[in-house]
Every structure is written in structure tokens, then in C-alpha cells.
Amino acid sequence: MSLEIIDVEKRYLNRASGTTINALNGVSVNVQVGQTLGIVGESGCGKSTLARAVVGLEAPSAGTITWAGKPIDNKAKDRLKSHHSSVQLVFQDPYSSLNPRQQIGDSIAEAIQVHGLVEKNKISDRVVELLRLVGLDPDLKSRYPHQLSGGQRQRVCIARALSAEPKLLVLDEPVSALDVSVRAEVMNLLIDLRKNLGLTYIFISHDLAMIRYISDVIAVMYLGKIVEFGTWEEIIENPVHPYTKALIAAMPDHSVIGDPTMLARTLEGEVPDPVNLPSGCSFHSRCSLAVTNCSVVAPILREISSGHLVACSEV
Amino acid sequence: MTQPLLSVTELGISTVQDPRTLVNRVSFEIMAGEAVGVVGESGSGKTLTALSILGLLPRGVAVANGSINFEGNDLTNTSLENMQKIRGSEISMVYQDPMTALNPVMKLGRQLLEVIEAHEKLDASSVARVEVALRDVGIPQVERAMESYPHEFSGGMRQRVMIAMALLLSPKLLVADEPTTALDVTIQQQILALVSEERRKRGMSMLWITHDLGVVANLVDRLIVMYAGNIVEAGTVEEIFNNPQHPYTHGLLSSLPSRSDKSRKRLTSIPGVPQKPWLVGNTCAFAPRCFKASEICTSASPKLVGTLEKSVSCFHPMGGN
Numbered sequence: 325m326s327l328e329i330i331d332v333e334k335r336y337l338n339r340a341s342g343t344t345i346n347a348l349n350g351v352s353v354n355v356q357v358g359q360t361l362g363i364v365g366e367s368g369c370g371k372s373t374l375a376r377a378v379v380g381l382e383a384p385s386a387g388t389i390t391w392a393g394k395p396i397d398n399k400a401k402d403r404l405k406s407h408h409s410s411v412q413l414v415f416q417d418p419y420s421s422l423n424p425r426q427q428i429g430d431s432i433a434e435a436i437q438v439h440g441l442v443e444k445n446k447i448s449d450r451v452v453e454l455l456r457l458v459g460l461d462p463d464l465k466s467r468y469p470h471q472l473s474g475g476q477r478q479r480v481c482i483a484r485a486l487s488a489e490p491k492l493l494v495l496d497e498p499v500s501a502l503d504v505s506v507r508a509e510v511m512n513l514l515i516d517l518r519k520n521l522g523l524t525y526i527f528i529s530h531d532l533a534m535i536r537y538i539s540d541v542i543a544v545m546y547l548g549k550i551v552e553f554g555t556w557e558e559i560i561e562n563p564v565h566p567y568t569k570a571l572i573a574a575m576p577d578h579s580v581i582g583d584p585t586m587l588a589r590t591l592e593g594e595v596p597d598p599v600n601l602p603s604g605c606s607f608h609s610r611c612s613l614a615v616t617n618c619s620v621v622a623p624i625l626r627e628i629s630s631g632h633l634v635a636c637s638e639v
Numbered sequence: 640m641t642q643p644l645l646s647v648t649e650l651g652i653s654t655v656q657d658p659r660t661l662v663n664r665v666s667f668e669i670m671a672g673e674a675v676g677v678v679g680e681s682g683s684g685k686t687l688t689a690l691s692i693l694g695l696l697p698r699g700v701a702v703a704n705g706s707i708n709f710e711g712n713d714l715t716n717t718s719l720e721n722m723q724k725i726r727g728s729e730i731s732m733v734y735q736d737p738m739t740a741l742n743p744v745m746k747l748g749r750q751l752l753e754v755i756e757a758h759e760k761l762d763a764s765s766v767a768r769v770e771v772a773l774r775d776v777g778i779p780q781v782e783r784a785m786e787s788y789p790h791e792f793s794g795g796m797r798q799r800v801m802i803a804m805a806l807l808l809s810p811k812l813l814v815a816d817e818p819t820t821a822l823d824v825t826i827q828q829q830i831l832a833l834v835s836e837e838r839r840k841r842g843m844s845m846l847w848i849t850h851d852l853g854v855v856a857n858l859v860d861r862l863i864v865m866y867a868g869n870i871v872e873a874g875t876v877e878e879i880f881n882n883p884q885h886p887y888t889h890g891l892l893s894s895l896p897s898r899s900d901k902s903r904k905r906l907t908s909i910p911g912v913p914q915k916p917w918l919v920g921n922t923c924a925f926a927p928r929c930f931k932a933s934e935i936c937t938s939a940s941p942k943l944v945g946t947l948e949k950s951v952s953c954f955h956p957m958g959g960n
Contacts, residue, residue, distance in 0.1 A: 366823035366824065366825065366826075367823055473912040475912065476912075503680040503681055503850070503913070504680060504850055504851070504852075504891060504894065504895070505680060505887075505890065505891055505894060505908075505909045505913075506908075506909075506912065507894070508894035508895075508906035508907065508908035508909075509908040509909075509910075511896075511906055512905060512906055512908060515905075530823065530824060532824075533853075533895070533896045533898065534896065536896065536898070536903075537896040537903055537906070557901075560898075570825055571824065571825065573828075574824040574825045574827065574828040575824060575853075575898065576824070576827075576851055576852075576853025576854050576856070577853050577856065577898050578852050578853045578856045578880055578892065578895060578897075579897055579898055579899055580856065580857065581856045581857060581876050581877060581880045581881075582856070582857065582876050582877055583857050584835050584839075584857055584858070586856075586857040587828060587831045587832040587835050587857055587858065588832050590825065590828040590829050590832050591825040591828070591829070592829075594793055594795055594796075594826065595823075
């Protein structure tokens with residue numbers, strides 16, 4: 325059983341201006357059961373669009389996504405519901421993804437009910453069980469979201485996602501909105517749950533330090549494409565694509581201190597507009613290795629060593 | 640020893656009605672040409688401390704006690720007129736979100752000229768000064784940029800404009816409140832490099848507020864760590880990172896995944912959540928989450944003791960080294 329993403333494209337039409345935003349431009353990647361795929365990239369690289377496509381919240385403009393051999397079909401409501409019972413999404417901001425006027429116990433009970441996995445009279449037991457599972461005191465079930473801390477709220481969102489008994493959890497920046505001192509706790513919880521429940525994760529973040537910490541394999545995205553893919557050790561220790569290298573260099577790091585030259589190792593320019601994609605390699609406008617051909621021919625993702633793929637013609 | 644440019648003494652900030660302490664007995668100094676970082680989580684009081692320097696505390700919040708001395712002026716007790724003279728020319732500020740800090744319906748050139756106009760008469764050289772300021776921060780096609788509106792720029796470019804605006808009148812002190820938090824990492828790196836270079840070139844002092852220890856590691860000379868409205872530790876960057884004395888600083892540093900950790904061992908976490916500053920009272924604010932806490936920690940409040948290089952507010956510092 326695995327998740328297969330094949331040549332997925334997603335374009336949004338801006339009706340006001342009549343322009344097309346190219347959010348995903350041919351993404352292919354497989355996730356094996358029990359594995360954690362980390363997706364890293366800057367804003368606008370398409371990582372969240374990909375997450376939404378995987379859970380069926382967005383229909384790809386082209387390409388297919390299959391889970392356990394079955395394509396995700398946004399048109400058929402029944403099919404989508406059964407998809408949601410095995411694939412769930414956790415969002416970045418736990419505050420805006422919880423109903424502020426609903427006690428968190430009811431919020432979790434509602435999610436259980438939707439999936440119909442538990443008999444009515446057992447729902448409240450299941451709520452307690454789920455709260456315990458995510459490390460919350462069951463007494464908190466009568467609290468409202470505003471009465472909880474950010475870390476507790478994210479645990480509630482994780483509990484809601486788990487109520488469907490999913491096999492695959494898509495985590496879209498799950499710790500980015502949390503205070504630094506509580507991030508570690510939530511990361512540890514995610515790692516425990518993965519082990520105890522045998523979950524598969526897609527972990528999306530702009531924070532390479534967190535991606536590095538939790539992922540088995542990492543995909544680096546730039547302007548709607550995967551530019552490099554490999555095991556976490558390969559990507560972090562032996563990055564090949566000039567963009568991956570720049571991203572790692574720009575990662576705020578506290579292991580080197582008091583050295584202003586650390587700040588100078590920076591990438592020039594900004595991410596081009598996804599409305600007007602650059603010709604050839606989308607990174608060529610910012611790349612130090614770029615040659616004339618880079619603005620003509622788009623490089624394909626090719627294997628440079630076992631399991632390590634890179635989309636660059638100059639490496 | 641040189642005179643400090645700014646010295647904050649026993650600063651307390653609280654709500655005006657139903658007084659609740661938000662910042663408690665904060666004291667620190669910034670020397671001429673020195674860059675100081677303030678690190679803390681949300682609610683630690685770091686932004687309020689920064690805002691109080693410029694007299695920009697939000698409505699309903701005020702300085703309750705203490706003083707802020709800037710070149711002989713007590714900024715907590717000065718006229719509005721005097722404060723306006725200092726703001727923008729002697730001390731200027733860069734905010735987290737450049738989109739809300741810029742006027743969306745005014746051309747950028749005009750917005751920058753306003754900064755000059757607030758302090759001196761505009762003359763033939765004013766436009767040229769604005770152009771130079773924009774060019775210095777790496778804005779391309781400056782003449783065109785002057786005629787543009789903020790929404791025509793990316794987040795990174797807007798933040799460059801904010802920095803140009805803040806540096807326009809060559810202030811002695813730049814206060815920066817998380818100006819790179821909303822930016823992507825590669826753009827953040829560009830802004831950090833730009834600010835670091837400009838600061839050195841001008842010999843300007845800086846107070847940099849952040850929640851991200853990684854950001855300030857190579858940017859500032861000294862660090863102040865705030866927790867629940869109090870300074871828990873302060874010292875040189877080397878001391879704070881290599882030899883943290885407060886259990887909170889220690890916990891914070893060890894909760895960060897390190898780039899060199901190959902084994903990916905379990906992250907050390909700090910249990911619990913930060914306390915509300917007004918509930919701290921006569922205790923150590925960190926005591927409820929501290930693995931070293933003893934009886935004294937909940938019956939007395941520790942004082943920040945030590946030197947400029949290293950000071951800590953803790954009954955049971957980590958020791959070692």
C-alpha cells in the first residue's frame with residue numbers, strides 16, 4: 325500500500341485578471357507505508373497545494389494521485405469520504421481550525437460521528453481515549469479552544485484527525501505557529517504516534533531543521549516542482565541542487581555563533597511569479613551555476629545515485 | 640568604559656485599568672555601536688519593552704515604573720514634542736509586518752520624503768537622499784520604485800523599503816521587532832546580511848527582537864532572554880549559547896533540533912506553558928516548569944545579578960564550565 329503522486333499539475337485561474345497561477349507543475353513522488361516524506365520549500369512553491377490535493381481538497385488540473393491503488397476522486401462524495409477515513413490533514417494554525425464556540429470534547433466527538441467508526445453510546449469513551457492518546461488530560465474536554473494553549477490546541481487537532489483512524493496523516497506546518505518551547509513536545513508526540521499507530525506522514529514545512537528531524541525521505545520543492553529528492557541524510561549531508569544548498573545555508577543555525585560571514589552566504593533575488601513561469605529551469609534566474617541552456621531546457625528529475633534524484637543539468 | 644547609549648532601569652509596564660504587570664523590573668544597557676538581541680516567546684514582554692523605548696505602547700498599556708535613559712533624556716518622562724524629535728531621527732524602528740507599517744495608498748517616494756519632512760525642511764537634495772537610501776538597501780530601478788505603491792512589491796522588498804526608511808536619517812539606534820519572521824528563509828538571510836552590513840558601516844546601535852535563537856546567533860553582540868515579563872538571563876552571544884545559566888535558556892537551546900545531530904535523538908522539551916506575567920508575583924516566573932525548582936523559587940523572586948558579559952536571574956543556575 326502506498327501513495328502515488330504522478331505528474332500532478334494544479335493551475336488556478338484568476339478570474340479578475342484572467343491570468344493563470346501555476347501552483348504545481350508536474351510533481352511525481354511515492355510515499356511507502358510507514359515512511360515519512362518531508363516536503364520543504366518556500367512560500368509559493370506549491371507544498372500546501374500538494375497537501376490539499378493528497379487529501380482531496382483540491383482536484384489536480386492534470387496527473388493522478390492514488391492511495392492504496394485507488395485514485396482520489398473529488399467528484400464522488402462517497403469515495404471522498406472513504407478516502408478521508410484513511411487520509412487526514414492537520415493544519416498550521418490550530419486556532420482557526422477549531423470552532424471557537426464548541427467544547428473540544430464535542431469537537432472531537434463530531435469528527436468521530438462523521439466517520440461512523442464508533443457506536444453512538446461509545447463516542448464519549450472514544451473522546452477520552454483520543455485525548456489520552458495525544459497527551460491531554462481528559463478533563464479538558466469541556467474547555468473551549470481559547471482556554472487552551474497553542475500546543476494543547478494543536479494536540480486537539482491531531483486528536484480530531486486521528487478519530488478517523490487514518491493510515492496517512494498530512495501535516496501542513498504543524499509546529500510553525502507554536503512557541504519554540506512547546507514545538508519539541510508536539511514533535512515528540514508526532515514521533516510517538518507514528519511508532520505506536522504505524523502511521524505514514526507527509527510532513528510539510530519551510531523549516532528544514534524540523535523536516536530534517538522527522539523525515540525518512542525529503543523532497544525539496546521550488547515553483548511547483550520537486551528539484552531534489554532523497555533520504556534525509558543524503559539531502560542534508562550531501563545536497564546537490566544549488567537551491568537545496570542555498571536553503572541549507574540559509575537555515576538559521578545556532579551551532580555557529582558570532583560569525584557575521586554566516587549571513588553573507590545568501591541566495592540572490594526572489595522567487596519568480598508563478599503566473600509567468602521562467603522558461604527552462606525555473607531556478608535559473610537565481611542560480612550561480614546557470615548556463616545559457618538552463619533558460620531553454622527544463623531539466624528532468626534524474627537519479628544520480630541510488631534513491632537520490634535531482635533536477636539540474638549542471639551537477 | 641564608554642557611556643551607554645541607552646540604559647533601561649527597572650522598567651515596569653502594566654495595563655492602566657485593573658493594573659496587571661506585563662513587564663517587570665527590566666534593566667539593560669546598549670552601548671554605542673553595539674547590537675543587542677532580545678529573545679523570548681509570545682507574551683514574554685519583548686515587544687512591549689521595544690515599543691516603550693519609542694513611546695509607542697498601545698492604548699491601555701503604560702510604563703508603570705523605571706526609566707529609559709537615552710543620551711541624558713528620560714524617555715518615559717519627556718514631552719510628546721521631544722519624543723517626536725527623537726523618533727525616526729535618533730531612534731527608529733522596523734516592524735514585523737511591512738505591509739501594515741506602510742501606507743497602502745501613498746507612493747513609496749512620498750512616504751520616505753515624509754520621514755525627512757517630519758524633522759527638517761525638504762529641499763532640492765531630499766529626493767536624491769531618498770534615492771540613495773533605497774539604492775543602499777538593494778531596491779532595483781529606484782526612480783520607478785519611488786512612484787510605486789507598497790502592494791507592487793514582494794514582502795522582502797517591502798521590508799527593504801522599511802529598512803531604508805528607518806535608516807534615512809542615520810539614527811543612532813535601530814529597534815527591530817521580528818522584521819524577518821514573515822519572510823522566507825533565503826529572503827530572511829538577505830535581510831539579515833543587509834542589516835548587519837549597514838550597521839557596521841554606520842556604527843549604529845541595534846536592538847533586535849526575535850523568538851528565533853538561530854536568527855540572532857550571528858547578528859548581535861549580546862543577548863537578553865525574556866520570560867513572562869522578566870529578564871531571566873543576559874550576556875554575550877558566546878556565553879548564552881555555549882554556557883547558558885538559566886534553566887529556561889538551557890531548556891530552550893536543547894529543545895532545538897541541531898543540524899549536526901546525526902542520531903536524531905528525542906528532543907528535550909520544557910513541560911508546561913509560560914505563566915502570565917501578572918500572576919508571577921513574588922516568585923520565579925519559571926519555577927512551575929523548572930526541573931531545578933525548590934522552595935525558595937516559589938517564595939521569592941530572583942534578581943538579575945552579574946556583569947554585562949554574563950548575568951542570570953536564578954536561585955539555582957546551571958553552573959558548569
